[in-house]
Amino acid sequence: MAWGQQKLFEPAETCAMCHTKIPAPAGAKAAAAVVGAFPLWAGSMMAHAGKDPYWKAKVQFEGDTTPAARAVIEDKCMRCHAPMQQYPLRAKGELARMGALNPEGAEGVSCTVCHKIVPEGLGERASFTGGFKINTENEIYGPHKDPFPMPMMHHAEQFPKEGRQILDSALCGSCHTVITPTLNAAGKQIGEFVEQAPYLEWLASDFKKSNVTCQSCHLPVLKDANGAQVEQYIAHMPHMGAGFFPPTRPRKPFGQHLFLGGNAQMLRVMGVETAGRAEEFLRGAVALEVRGRVEKGVSELAVEVFNKTGHKLPTGFPSRRMWLHVRVKDAGGAVVFESGAWDAVSGELVGAAARQEHRDRITRGSEVAVYEAAMKTPDGAPTMSLLRAAGYSKDNRILPLGFVSNAQIAPVGVAADADFKAGSDKVHYSVPVGGPVTVTVEALYQSVAPAHLEGLAFQMTGHRAPVVMSSLERVIR
Ligand code: HEC
Ligand code: HEC
Ligand code: HEC
Ligand code: HEC
Numbered sequence: 201m202a203w204g205q206q207k208l209f210e211p212a213e214t215c216a217m218c219h220t221k222i223p224a225p226a227g228a229k230a231a232a233a234v235v236g237a238f239p240l241w242a243g244s245m246m247a248h249a250g251k252d253p254y255w256k257a258k259v260q261f262e263g264d265t266t267p268a269a270r271a272v273i274e275d276k277c278m279r280c281h282a283p284m285q286q287y288p289l290r291a292k293g294e295l296a297r298m299g300a301l302n303p304e305g306a307e308g309v310s311c312t313v314c315h316k317i318v319p320e321g322l323g324e325r326a327s328f329t330g331g332f333k334i335n336t337e338n339e340i341y342g343p344h345k346d347p348f349p350m351p352m353m354h355h356a357e358q359f360p361k362e363g364r365q366i367l368d369s370a371l372c373g374s375c376h377t378v379i380t381p382t383l384n385a386a387g388k389q390i391g392e393f394v395e396q397a398p399y400l401e402w403l404a405s406d407f408k409k410s411n412v413t414c415q416s417c418h419l420p421v422l423k424d425a426n427g428a429q430v431e432q433y434i435a436h437m438p439h440m441g442a443g444f445f446p447p448t449r450p451r452k453p454f455g456q457h458l459f460l461g462g463n464a465q466m467l468r469v470m471g472v473e474t475a476g477r478a479e480e481f482l483r484g485a486v487a488l489e490v491r492g493r494v495e496k497g498v499s500e501l502a503v504e505v506f507n508k509t510g511h512k513l514p515t516g517f518p519s520r521r522m523w524l525h526v527r528v529k530d531a532g533g534a535v536v537f538e539s540g541a542w543d544a545v546s547g548e549l550v551g552a553a554a555r556q557e558h559r560d561r562i563t564r565g566s567e568v569a570v571y572e573a574a575m576k577t578p579d580g581a582p583t584m585s586l587l588r589a590a591g592y593s594k595d596n597r598i599l600p601l602g603f604v605s606n607a608q609i610a611p612v613g614v615a616a617d618a619d620f621k622a623g624s625d626k627v628h629y630s631v632p633v634g635g636p637v638t639v640t641v642e643a644l645y646q647s648v649a650p651a652h653l654e655g656l657a658f659q660m661t662g663h664r665a666p667v668v669m670s671s672l673e674r675v676i677r
């Protein structure tokens with residue numbers, strides 16, 4: 201293809217040529233020995249968005265649930281998960297189909313998707329639900345001034361250019377605000393449903409005010425032990441280890457393309473090596489505190505859970521849940537109370553119903569503090585279909601610090617709980633046993649609550665157990 205012809209997207213392989221072999225600079229606390237954009241991105245869920253077996257099975261499920269709208273549904277589901285395939289079809293008015301999923305689609309959220317999004321309209325409603333627009337003049341936007349353009353023009357036929365929108369949370373918000381139509385059985389739209397809203401949650405938090413962006417947490421900048429930014433070259437000569445283009449210099453900030461999130465389980469399913477990194481990231485998402493006293497033979501305990509993320513916890517896809525596993529032992533070491541035990545094979549709670557209302561006060565083991573968003577149909581019935589859902593019957597996901605509510609993202613079912621507030625929640629446990637008692641609390645994260653797997657072609661066998669995010673033991677007298 202001659203220079204000057206419009207090229208919307210490029211496979212990541214093209215970019216890998218010069219954005220791979222970049223060693224972590226001396227003195228930096230880096231996530232890996234090699235911090236090039238390509239290898240880090242390749243280990244992320246976004247690089248797998250078009251291969252994800254859960255996504256594929258869910259698209260099939262939605263089509264089976266509402267067959268009249270199958271073609272439109274498939275196109276919609278490929279919009280953010282397979283954007284390099286779906287986007288070019290938009291202009292032609294054609295629908296992307298799962299049966300035709302090609303290697304470009306399967307590459308998921310690749311380099312040239314994020315780096316070619318133009319600033320126009322970002323943060324506005326039209327940009328949500330994958331409404332981003334791609335540059336048509338072969339430009340690649342990055343955070344730095346005056347990039348040396350020749351190598352990219354020669355080898356990728358793309359022109360690197362400063363474009364500050366890459367650092368804007370609204371760029372992420374384009375795909376991380378998912379507002380879907382509510383369909384009836386005939387496939388007709390009868391409403392809409394805010395399915396995922398990390399960006400809107402972030403906008404309503406203190407993180408927006410203090411300009412701690414999605415990028416700040418999800419592409420951590422290279423820093424030394426004192427927190428000072430460390431610089432590094434951002435590109436190397438094609439296929440050559442440490443050779444850098446003579447006119448270029450190390451730059452900062454240098455963002456690490458980790459895109460870590462909570463989905464360690466799916467990375468394990470797909471055999472991606474970075475699952476351990478995601479588990480580590482999850483451990484930084486929450487903090488726990490336990491206080492209490494023993495009075496008249498009853499142990500009164502208060503477990504407080506703090507959200508350290510920039511949005512609700514959990515956020516994102518509605519299959520996520522977090523719960524508290526609380527065990528109380530008497531002075532002799534016998535377990536006298538347990539709430540939130542689970543079965544590692546089924547991934548389900550043990551001794552308690554899967555469906556739990558929001559709990560402020562817990563007195564029996566069958567009551568569990570589960571933080572989640574549960575979908576309901578327009579009639580109020582529980583549903584697992586994203587496109588039949590009209591809202592939530594429960595949304596007690598822990599709010600981010602400074603959260604100011606609004607209609608789109610208001611919590612549901614927590615009104616009676618005075619200590620469910622911005623940044624944290626407190627759960628009270630009463631256990632009829634005298635002190636001293638030893639209390640163990642674990643916060644557990646599960647990417648896919650088992651109920652979400654019902655009726656799917658994908659069963660997630662062997663990977664259903666939750667990840668322990670945090671644990672704590674205290675003696676209460
Ligand atoms: C506007 C962009 C967008 C559209 C459109 C979209 N998704 Fe997603 N989807 C996402 C994002 C972002 C995530 C990741 C959120 C997270 O990790 O919490 C996701 C995650 C998922 C997951 C969870 C994957 C996992 O490994 O846990 C499933 C399943 C899924 N989507 C199915 C669908 C289906 C079915 C459709 C079509 C009805 C669809 N998506 C359309 C953005 C989108
Ligand atoms: C999900 C969006 C997204 C994807 C996908 C993505 N990037 Fe980036 N990229 C960013 C953001 C955001 C920054 C700015 C990071 C910062 O400075 O904080 C960035 C920065 C960069 C930089 C400047 C150096 C640095 O790391 O700060 C280069 C080079 C780069 N990206 C190349 C790539 C390549 C090559 C790929 C594919 C292998 C890729 N990016 C995939 C969002 C993305
Ligand atoms: C032949 C080598 C080469 C290839 C191939 C290549 N790049 Fe680059 N890239 C560079 C060089 C050189 C720079 C400029 C470095 C500098 O000025 O410090 C750069 C800079 C960048 C920047 C930073 C721009 C800025 O202003 O912050 C981004 C983003 C980027 N490349 C993305 C990509 C993407 C996406 C691809 C694949 C389509 C790609 N590159 C392919 C060599 C390459
Ligand atoms: C083109 C759409 C798109 C854009 C733009 C985008 N994302 Fe995503 N992102 C997705 C999809 C789709 C997934 C879900 C992949 C899956 O689970 O199958 C996802 C998943 C994620 C995850 C979840 C990882 C996990 O383990 O659960 C994180 C974190 C994330 N994105 C961060 C970002 C950040 C930060 C930005 C902005 C710099 C961004 N994304 C921009 C589409 C996008």
Ligand code: HEC
Pocket residue numbers: 369372373376398399400402407412413414415416417418460461462463481482484485508509510511512513514515516517520
């Ligand atoms: C203060 C740091 C922080 C900020 C700011 C932040 N996040 Fe996160 N994010 C986290 C942590 C920690 C997790 C892991 C816990 C979890 O999954 O909720 C996470 C998880 C996620 C997930 C994965 C949820 C899942 O299903 O596993 C997505 C998607 C995501 N963030 C997107 C975003 C977007 C988009 C923004 C900006 C609008 C953003 N984040 C801002 C820290 C942050």
